[in-house]
Amino acid sequence: MKNINKAIHLAMGMFLLPAVLYAQEHHFDPPWNTPPQSEVNFTVPGVDNMPDFYGDINDPQLVIFFAGNQFMCVDELIQAFKKEHPQYQRVFAETLPPGILAKQIEAGSLVTGNMRVTLKPDVYTAGKSRIDQTPEWFSRTALYARNRLAIMVPKGNPKGVKSLRDFSQAGLRISMPNPDFEGIGKRIEEAYVKAGTVNLRNAVMEQKVKDGSTYLTQIHHRQSPMRILYAQSDAAPVWYTEAYYQKMLGHPVELIEIPEKENIQAQYYAGQLKDAPHAEAAKDFMDFLTSPTANAIYKKFGFGLP
Numbered sequence: 486m487k488n489i490n491k492a493i494h495l496a497m498g499m500f501l502l503p504a505v506l507y508a509q510e511h512h513f514d515p516p517w518n519t520p521p522q523s524e525v526n527f528t529v530p531g532v533d534n535m536p537d538f539y540g541d542i543n544d545p546q547l548v549i550f551f552a553g554n555q556f557m558c559v560d561e562l563i564q565a566f567k568k569e570h571p572q573y574q575r576v577f578a579e580t581l582p583p584g585i586l587a588k589q590i591e592a593g594s595l596v597t598g599n600m601r602v603t604l605k606p607d608v609y610t611a612g613k614s615r616i617d618q619t620p621e622w623f624s625r626t627a628l629y630a631r632n633r634l635a636i637m638v639p640k641g642n643p644k645g646v647k648s649l650r651d652f653s654q655a656g657l658r659i660s661m662p663n664p665d666f667e668g669i670g671k672r673i674e675e676a677y678v679k680a681g682t683v684n685l686r687n688a689v690m691e692q693k694v695k696d697g698s699t700y701l702t703q704i705h706h707r708q709s710p711m712r713i714l715y716a717q718s719d720a721a722p723v724w725y726t727e728a729y730y731q732k733m734l735g736h737p738v739e740l741i742e743i744p745e746k747e748n749i750q751a752q753y754y755a756g757q758l759k760d761a762p763h764a765e766a767a768k769d770f771m772d773f774l775t776s777p778t779a780n781a782i783y784k785k786f787g788f789g790l791p
Contacts, residue, residue, distance in 0.1 A: 541575040556580040583611035607767035623756035631789030640737035660718035663701035729787035
């Protein structure tokens with residue numbers, strides 16, 4: 486009888502194991518924000534999930550392309566904007582890397598999965614250097630927030646990472662934004678040089694890429710936190726606010742400060758498109774983005790103010 490019971494328990498354990506592993510596998514998957522209200526909500530982690538597309542894609546009254554590292558602010562920003570401007574209730578926003586959003590503007594469309602988005606933005610936000618590349622696009626620009634770099638590691642910092650200089654260690658797995666896709670990648674490379682000369686940059690971006698211990702992301706504000714949370718990487722250089730937000734959520738990560746002399750400061754600018762389909766809404770949102778209300782939201786999520 487003991488052997489029979491043991492066999493039954495073993496079989497039950499084998500039957501339940503895949504479900505347990507599946508639950509663990511997607512425990513930290515986005516969306517990390519609160520989705521819009523709907524009578525039908527169909528989100529399947531790891532399968533059908535589009536965390537960087539927000540709001541009303543049908544007949545929007547305002548379209549905003551946000552640099553992706555601001556995704557944590559979007560819910561509160563849009564709700565506060567609607568409250569101050571109740572005439573705009575259908576707002577659509579994307580939070581992708583600014584380089585991808587720029588290509589979307591130039592091409593007129595973007596495909597994700599099987600969905601094609603052809604909406605033109607009224608407002609585009611990005612770092613100053615990106616905005617400066619296309620001044621002819623904008624009728625108006627404004628500085629509205631600042632940021633800096635930090636290091637995200639798993640809770641307890643098992644590898645004992647203290648600074649960017651530790652990134653050259655053999656075997657330390659790094660989640661690094663790919664400079665070909667993400668502007669932050671180039672800024673982090675600047676920080677490597679400031680922290681340890683060009684040798685540190687080469688170690689992380691060449692030697693460790695070749696041996697596989699540096700993983701290059703395409704959308705670091707999603708991939709880097711998930712790689713840390715799922716123990717696929719040991720450290721990730723990110724914007725300060727991204728590590729700050731993961732801690733706000735109670736996720737098991739640590740934030741390691743980077744000294745000012747080794748750090749990079751970012752300035753976020755918004756640009757109102759000259760050919761904005763919803764010009765009045767664009768003007769109202771630009772005014773809102775530099776208002777005390779928006780400032781308070783950005784400050785809540787760890788951003789510096791203009």
